[in-house]
């Protein structure tokens with residue numbers, strides 16, 4: 001009887017991963033303020049890929065310019081960000097792993113100190129652990145945000161990511 005299949009390949013929705021060892025999403029704060037990767041960010045993940053992980057899930061990419069809960073976070077809110085992220089995915093692929101972009105909007109779990117704007121949420125109800133009361137979103141804003149998630153996912157695909165993961169924990173907007 002086999003005790004573990006962790007080193008065996010697995011195919012998920014037509015993509016083959018060389019093993020089942022996964023780096024879960026972890027914010028590094030190693031990105032530039034414009035949402036692009038720094039050399040430090042790329043080297044950090046490349047090191048894990050070279051170490052043998054089959055799947056690397058990145059930290060949560062902001063889907064709009066004001067979606068993030070920190071300033072030096074990954075972002076895919078505009079087309080200009082695709083090429084820098086292509087450099088990253090190429091390096092991970094060359095090192096033998098696949099990589100999945102986590103995407104999110106922090107909603108009321110961020111602050112105007114970070115984004116320059118009052119946070120948004122389904123209702124104007126403050127998280128007791130956060131400094132500000134968010135503003136209630138309009139229906140049009142909700143539709144725009146749906147599109148922002150789709151566009152970010154498409155940019156992730158264009159940048160060479162092997163999938164996306166939608167982050168909906170911690171009270172984040174979705």
Ligand SMILES: Cc1cc2nc3c(=O)[nH]c(=O)nc-3n(C[C@H](O)[C@H](O)[C@H](O)COP(=O)(O)O)c2cc1C
Pocket residue numbers: 024025026027028058059060102167
């Ligand atoms: C520094 C740090 C940053 C994290 N950032 C994220 C994140 O961006 N997205 C996410 O879904 N989980 C995040 N997590 C949670 C981890 O992915 C993981 O689920 C958690 O650490 C539990 O796994 P563990 O018991 O192996 O540590 C973070 C965890 C840590 C320690």
